[in-house]
Amino acid sequence: PKHLRWLNTVAKPTDSDKVLLAGADMLEVREQMGTRKVFALEARAIERFGLHAVPSIVKQEGTLLRVTEYAIQ
Numbered sequence: 001p002k003h004l005r006w007l008n009t010v011a012k013p014t015d016s017d018k019v020l021l022a023g024a025d026m027l028e029v030r031e032q033m034g035t036r037k038v039f040a041l042e043a044r045a046i047e048r049f050g051l052h053a054v055p056s057i058v059k060q061e062g063t064l065l066r067v068t069e070y071a072i073q
Contacts, residue, residue, distance in 0.1 A: 002072045003021075003054065003055050003072060004029065004032065004033075006055055006070065006072055007019065007055065010070070011055070011057060013036065015036065015037075018037065018039060019033075019036065019037065019038045019039065020038075020039050020040070020041040020045060021038055021039070021040060021041055022040075022041040022046075022054050024040075026038065026040055041054075049065060049067055050067060051067065051069075052069065053069040053070075053071075054069075055069075055070050055072065056068060056069045056070065057070075
Protein backbone atom coordinates (compact mmCIF):
# COMPACT_ATOMS: atom_id res chain seq x y z
CA PRO A 1 0.00 0.00 0.00
CA LYS A 2 2.85 2.46 0.76
CA HIS A 3 4.33 1.89 -2.69
CA LEU A 4 0.99 2.46 -4.41
CA ARG A 5 0.51 5.72 -2.48
CA TRP A 6 4.04 6.73 -3.52
CA LEU A 7 3.22 5.85 -7.13
CA ASN A 8 0.15 8.08 -7.19
CA THR A 9 1.51 10.99 -5.14
CA VAL A 10 5.21 11.16 -6.07
CA ALA A 11 5.84 9.32 -9.34
CA LYS A 12 2.48 10.29 -10.89
CA PRO A 13 2.82 8.14 -14.04
CA THR A 14 1.00 9.21 -17.18
CA ASP A 15 -0.93 6.89 -19.50
CA SER A 16 2.16 6.59 -21.73
CA ASP A 17 4.34 5.31 -18.83
CA LYS A 18 4.72 1.60 -18.17
CA VAL A 19 4.26 0.70 -14.51
CA LEU A 20 5.99 -2.52 -13.46
CA LEU A 21 5.11 -3.95 -10.05
CA ALA A 22 7.04 -6.45 -7.95
CA GLY A 23 5.33 -8.82 -5.53
CA ALA A 24 1.82 -7.47 -6.00
CA ASP A 25 -1.59 -9.02 -6.52
CA MET A 26 -1.98 -7.78 -10.10
CA LEU A 27 -5.77 -8.15 -10.22
CA GLU A 28 -6.22 -6.15 -7.03
CA VAL A 29 -3.78 -3.46 -8.15
CA ARG A 30 -5.41 -3.13 -11.57
CA GLU A 31 -8.77 -2.58 -9.87
CA GLN A 32 -7.25 0.09 -7.61
CA MET A 33 -5.38 1.80 -10.47
CA GLY A 34 -8.38 2.05 -12.76
CA THR A 35 -7.51 2.34 -16.45
CA ARG A 36 -3.74 2.71 -16.01
CA LYS A 37 -1.78 -0.19 -17.46
CA VAL A 38 0.31 -2.10 -14.92
CA PHE A 39 2.53 -5.11 -15.51
CA ALA A 40 4.37 -7.65 -13.37
CA LEU A 41 8.08 -6.95 -12.95
CA GLU A 42 10.03 -9.90 -14.34
CA ALA A 43 13.55 -11.01 -13.42
CA ARG A 44 14.72 -10.13 -16.92
CA ALA A 45 13.69 -6.48 -16.44
CA ILE A 46 15.34 -6.35 -13.00
CA GLU A 47 18.60 -7.51 -14.55
CA ARG A 48 18.34 -5.29 -17.64
CA PHE A 49 17.65 -2.14 -15.63
CA GLY A 50 20.10 -3.04 -12.86
CA LEU A 51 17.47 -2.60 -10.15
CA HIS A 52 18.53 -3.09 -6.54
CA ALA A 53 15.51 -1.59 -4.75
CA VAL A 54 11.92 -0.61 -5.29
CA PRO A 55 10.33 1.73 -5.87
CA SER A 56 12.51 2.90 -8.73
CA ILE A 57 11.97 5.05 -11.77
CA VAL A 58 13.73 4.07 -14.99
CA LYS A 59 13.87 6.85 -17.55
CA GLN A 60 15.44 6.78 -21.00
CA GLU A 61 17.80 9.66 -21.72
CA GLY A 62 19.04 9.34 -25.28
CA THR A 63 20.69 5.94 -25.55
CA LEU A 64 21.15 5.59 -21.77
CA LEU A 65 18.81 4.60 -18.95
CA ARG A 66 18.71 6.60 -15.71
CA VAL A 67 17.61 4.58 -12.68
CA THR A 68 16.50 6.48 -9.58
CA GLU A 69 15.76 4.41 -6.48
CA TYR A 70 13.61 5.76 -3.64
CA ALA A 71 13.30 4.96 0.05
CA ILE A 72 9.75 4.76 1.38
CA GLN A 73 9.43 5.92 5.02
